[in-house]
Amino acid sequence: MDFLILNKGFPILSVLIFLPLAGAFIAMFLSGDKVSRVWALIVTTLNAIISLPLYSAFNSSSYKFQFAEHQAWIPQWNINYTLGLDGISLLLVLLTTIIMPLCILASWRYIAKRVKTFMICMLVLETTMLGVFAALDFILFYIMWEAMLIPMYMLIAIWGGPRKVYASTKFFIYTLAGSVMLLVAIIALYLHSTPHTFSIPMLMGQPYSTTFQVLIFLAFFVAFAVKVPMFPVHTWLPAAHVEAPTAGSVILASILLKMGTYGLLRFCLPMTPQATMTFMPYILWLSVAGILYGGFTALAQHDMKKLIAYSSVGHMGFVTLGIFVLNFRGMEGAILQMINHGVTTGALFLCVGMIYERTHSRELATATGVGKYMPVFVTFFAIFSLSSFAFPGTNSFIGEFLVLAGGFAKHKLVTAAAIPGAILAAAYMLRMLQRVIWGGVNNPSHDGLLDLNTREIVTLAPFLVFVFWIGLAPGPFLSVMHSTVHHLLAQVNAGVAHPALACLP
Amino acid sequence: MNIMLFAPELFLLLGALIVFLLSLSDDHNSARNVALAAGLGALILSAGGMNRGGLMFGGAYNVDLFSQLFKIMITGGLTAVLIFGGKHRGIEKRVRPEYYLCLILSTLGLVMLVSSVDLVAIFVSLELSSFSLYLMLPMRSTEHGLRIQMEAGIKYMLFGVMATGIMLFGMSYVFGLTGSTSLAAITAKLPTLVHEPAAVVGIVMILCVFMFKLAIFPFHFWVSDAYEGGANETTAFLATVPKLAGVAMLIRIVNLINPSEAIINFLAILAVCSMFYGNLCALRQKDFKRMMGFSAVAHAGFVLLGILTFKEAGYATSIYYILGYLVMNLACFMVICKVSKSGENVPIAGLAGLYKRSPLLAFTMGLSMFALAGIPPFAGFMGEFLLLAGALQAGHLTVVILGALNAAIAIYYYLSVVKVTYCNEPEADTGPIRVDIGTRAVSLILITAIIFIGVYPSSLLDMASAALRLAF
Numbered sequence: 002m003d004f005l006i007l008n009k010g011f012p013i014l015s016v017l018i019f020l021p022l023a024g025a026f027i028a029m030f031l032s033g034d035k036v037s038r039v040w041a042l043i044v045t046t047l048n049a050i051i052s053l054p055l056y057s058a059f060n061s062s063s064y065k066f067q068f069a070e071h072q073a074w075i076p077q078w079n080i081n082y083t084l085g086l087d088g089i090s091l092l093l094v095l096l097t098t099i100i101m102p103l104c105i106l107a108s109w110r111y112i113a114k115r116v117k118t119f120m121i122c123m124l125v126l127e128t129t130m131l132g133v134f135a136a137l138d139f140i141l142f143y144i145m146w147e148a149m150l151i152p153m154y155m156l157i158a159i160w161g162g163p164r165k166v167y168a169s170t171k172f173f174i175y176t177l178a179g180s181v182m183l184l185v186a187i188i189a190l191y192l193h194s195t196p197h198t199f200s201i202p203m204l205m206g207q208p209y210s211t212t213f214q215v216l217i218f219l220a221f222f223v224a225f226a227v228k229v230p231m232f233p234v235h236t237w238l239p240a241a242h243v244e245a246p247t248a249g250s251v252i253l254a255s256i257l258l259k260m261g262t263y264g265l266l267r268f269c270l271p272m273t274p275q276a277t278m279t280f281m282p283y284i285l286w287l288s289v290a291g292i293l294y295g296g297f298t299a300l301a302q303h304d305m306k307k308l309i310a311y312s313s314v315g316h317m318g319f320v321t322l323g324i325f326v327l328n329f330r331g332m333e334g335a336i337l338q339m340i341n342h343g344v345t346t347g348a349l350f351l352c353v354g355m356i357y358e359r360t361h362s363r364e365l366a367t368a369t370g371v372g373k374y375m376p377v378f379v380t381f382f383a384i385f386s387l388s389s390f391a392f393p394g395t396n397s398f399i400g401e402f403l404v405l406a407g408g409f410a411k412h413k414l415v416t417a418a419a420i421p422g423a424i425l426a427a428a429y430m431l432r433m434l435q436r437v438i439w440g441g442v443n444n445p446s447h448d449g450l451l452d453l454n455t456r457e458i459v460t461l462a463p464f465l466v467f468v469f470w471i472g473l474a475p476g477p478f479l480s481v482m483h484s485t486v487h488h489l490l491a492q493v494n495a496g497v498a499h500p501a502l503a504c505l506p
Numbered sequence: 507m508n509i510m511l512f513a514p515e516l517f518l519l520l521g522a523l524i525v526f527l528l529s530l531s532d533d534h535n536s537a538r539n540v541a542l543a544a545g546l547g548a549l550i551l552s553a554g555g556m557n558r559g560g561l562m563f564g565g566a567y568n569v570d571l572f573s574q575l576f577k578i579m580i581t582g583g584l585t586a587v588l589i590f591g592g593k594h595r596g597i598e599k600r601v602r603p604e605y606y607l608c609l610i611l612s613t614l615g616l617v618m619l620v621s622s623v624d625l626v627a628i629f630v631s632l633e634l635s636s637f638s639l640y641l642m643l644p645m646r647s648t649e650h651g652l653r654i655q656m657e658a659g660i661k662y663m664l665f666g667v668m669a670t671g672i673m674l675f676g677m678s679y680v681f682g683l684t685g686s687t688s689l690a691a692i693t694a695k696l697p698t699l700v701h702e703p704a705a706v707v708g709i710v711m712i713l714c715v716f717m718f719k720l721a722i723f724p725f726h727f728w729v730s731d732a733y734e735g736g737a738n739e740t741t742a743f744l745a746t747v748p749k750l751a752g753v754a755m756l757i758r759i760v761n762l763i764n765p766s767e768a769i770i771n772f773l774a775i776l777a778v779c780s781m782f783y784g785n786l787c788a789l790r791q792k793d794f795k796r797m798m799g800f801s802a803v804a805h806a807g808f809v810l811l812g813i814l815t816f817k818e819a820g821y822a823t824s825i826y827y828i829l830g831y832l833v834m835n836l837a838c839f840m841v842i843c844k845v846s847k848s849g850e851n852v853p854i855a856g857l858a859g860l861y862k863r864s865p866l867l868a869f870t871m872g873l874s875m876f877a878l879a880g881i882p883p884f885a886g887f888m889g890e891f892l893l894l895a896g897a898l899q900a901g902h903l904t905v906v907i908l909g910a911l912n913a914a915i916a917i918y919y920y921l922s923v924v925k926v927t928y929c930n931e932p933e934a935d936t937g938p939i940r941v942d943i944g945t946r947a948v949s950l951i952l953i954t955a956i957i958f959i960g961v962y963p964s965s966l967l968d969m970a971s972a973a974l975r976l977a978f
Contacts, residue, residue: 074964075963075964075967076964077819077964077967077968078892078895115861118861140891143882144882144883144887145882147881147882147887148881148882148883150881151876151881154921154924155928158925158928158929159928159929165929166925166929169925170918170921170922170925173917173921174914174917174918174921177881177913177914177917178914181910181911181913181914182907182910184891184894184910185894185898185906185907185910188891188894188895188898188899188906189898191895192898192899
């Protein structure tokens with residue numbers, strides 16, 4: 002257990018995970034829409050505040066899992082309740098806890114029916130998402146991974162748009178079908194490890210045979226690629242994004258998609274390094290295909306949510322590209338880009354939601370020319386759009402730059418092929434921005450359109466802070482992941498160089 | 507002979523006699539109360555006597571932890587069915603006291619079955635339970651001009667009698683080869699008869715009747731019609747309690763034989779066929795009970811995954827799984843009994859807007875559907891995971907992959923029930939559903955159990971393993 006730095010005192014991770022669940026339980030007994038809203042806001046804000054000390058207490062010079070907790074759970078199968086954070090999951094946990102209260106704020110007006118149930122779903126969702134990022138036992142991870150589908154399904158199926166039934170069922174079945182083989186792979190890993198274990202760090206660097214690695218890698222890859230989503234298994238995403246309520250879209254884009262890339266980093270690379278090397282070229286090209294496909298499709302959309310959804314496919318393509326070039330820059334860029342995408346795309350979905358609340362349409366054509374009536378709104382919208390296509394000075398520039406720098410150092414052709422994606426991103430974002438701010442001579446009338454109120458500004462402001470903070474001073478975000486990324490790459494290289502003597506965690 | 511060992515059975519018998527006397531009058535309310543008291547009393551007595559053990563009736567009847575665990579589950583199931591069945595509006599009014607009588611007798615038969623360790627005792631208890639069930643199915647109210655229960659009753663009886671006949675045939679082989687009806691004596695002699703095809707054929711024929719109870723492919727033909735034709739309360743019982751005894755007896759009988767390649771493959775093929783057949787047929791169903799019938803076939807296939815490992819851990823997982831299955835099924839049939847106004851069948855579309863009509867029932871239904879679909883952290887997932895892990899450990903990779911695929915198929919029909927319950931608006935002529943205190947309590951207990959069993963399986967697995975070690 003030397004890969005864990007056990008947390009002796011306050012069990013901060015358990016509290017973070019189960020506080021929202023307890024909050025959801027108490028929310029069942031509350032009555033009144035207002036009370037439920039305020040309660041959910043209190044619980045998620047409290048969770049965000051509790052999570053902040055994680056950053057300052059994190060020892061960034063160590064690659065070990067920190068704040069760890071370890072408790073026997075099902076001794077018959079050596080299943081444990083193990084939690085811990087390293088440089089990768091720390092940022093994702095913080096992203097989750099900070100975005101949740103903002104999502105509650107964004108749903109203040111938007112959700113008008115069955116408010117209590119909505120808030121319960123959101124709180125349960127927070128528990129499962131934090132559980133996914135903090136779990137260090139494979140069964141615990143899988144339970145959180147699958148359990149997350151229930152509240153997310155409810156969010157889309159109950160509060161979604163006109164095709165909510167189609168979208169929610171597609172989302173559920175797509176993701177579930179993707180991960181059934183994950184379970185078989187997990188059991189197979191357990192049976193092939195010595196000693197038999199479900200502990201994620203202990204499963205890394207075991208001397209699995211190449212064939213076995215290939216099979217395990219494929220099972221993992223299908224599950225995670227669906228979640229990312231990588232081209233060509235992305236088709237659930239636009240449907241789910243378009244129909245989901247604003248908060249659902251934000252959570253989908255900011256956090257759920259990250260679970261896919263998190264899974265690739267956490268499991269595929271260190272557990273099956275040889276298979277990673279085998280499949281690397283194909284995945285790189287798939288990433289490029291996703292970047293270009295997402296870009297071209299986004300260019301053709303009339304629905305703003307769909308446009309941003311397809312842009313997500315492109316952005317996540319950059320992330321998988323960065324991960325699979327397997328060098329330091331690329332991987333750091335990819336992890337930073339995961340956070341950036343969470344911030345930027347989340348904010349863009351919030352913006353679209355705000356227009357939708359006013360015009361009850363997500364069509365680009367009906368939203369043309371709102372700039373005249375909503376100057377504050379379009380300022381936010383413009384900054385987030387610039388960030389989305391990696392304008393220098395904004396957060397995505399740093400991430401994309403690192404990914405491309407890493408890419409050119411290793412695979413010039415592949416990376417060059419991805420470059421048009423960056424230009425496409427500028428094209429579709431500027432096209433949308435032009436329409437929304439100015440439009441043309443035949444704009445629909447927007448009389449009586451109100452600009453953002455204080456609640457909405459408060460919701461968007463934190464995103465703005467992060468856009469510029471990461472954009473201008475990415476140091477604090479990159480420094481926490483240095484040693485983890487170094488260690489991860491060392492694990493991969495060792496696994497490739499000496500398959501049988503792979504380095505232990 | 508310690509009379510306390512036999513106390514749950516005696517208590518049920520006493521209850522049955524009182525209900526019999528009451529059935530001479532038309533007092534169906536007190537008959538129900540007596541039946542409930544008998545179920546509850548037997549539950550308490552078997553829970554209290556959990557650690558007692560001993561052989562009775564000349565070695566034909568074995569009381570041990572294994573049988574007591576199953577008795578607790580069986581009597582618990584009976585009690586739950588009686589509580590949420592309420593006034594049993596789905597049953598023809600003039601035969602209600604007789605219905606309760608049959609219900610108690612059927613439970614008594616099952617309680618005796620799990621303790622039987624002699625072929626004759628097995629046969630007698632099995633028939634006591636089956637014949638009561640044959641009678642219960644057609645007792646459905648004919649108020650709505652329904653005749654479907656007659657078909658269900660006849661079908662169930664014909665298949666049941668057929669299965670019993672096959673079992674008797676098998677028993678005659680086993681008796682002929684070993685010269686004894688006692689399972690202990692048979693276990694001692696069988697290893698010398700490994701190369702005797704008649705012994706294997708005999709045992710497999712005995713297994714048939716329990717596969718019939720569990721509705722494993724190809725013994726499943728009765729299941730959808732019987733579920734649909736029976737009154738909601740009857741189906742709630744039929745779908746849950748006899749399955750427990752079925753698993754107990756499958757384990758007892760399978761334990762007699764040494765696993766050979768042929769037997770393992772036979773069970774594996776049945777398991778895979780059950781899963782695919784059940785799940786694929788369930789996709790198309792409109793009637794809730796019919797859908798649950800096919801889902802039962804699929805789940806029975808999963809139970810076999812534990813049994814075909816021929817290991818104590820595998821059997822323990824099967825027991826754990828069937829406990830979870832009992833709880834999940836009781837939960838969703840409870841909802842159906844309450845949604846049905848006067849005992850009519852409930853189509854899946856009839857659950858529309860349940861979230862508005864009764865939030866508690868909707869929650870129970872949603873939870874049990876997710877649990878049955880194997881979504882964590884509920885009982886269904888943990889059972890499925892442990893069964894798959896055990897089967898993979900025993901080297902059945904293909905079966906495990908096919909089983910995992912089935913989890914993905916099954917989600918569709920369970921999800922569509924959740925969708926109707928939570929997303930569709932109620933139909934115009936439906937109002938809120940009143941749920942009595944007893945049902946509320948049962949509902950909360952079941953919800954807690956579904957979560958607890960799923961999150962904390964280790965103590966239950968330990969208990970099942972301990973029971974198996976004592977029994978065999």
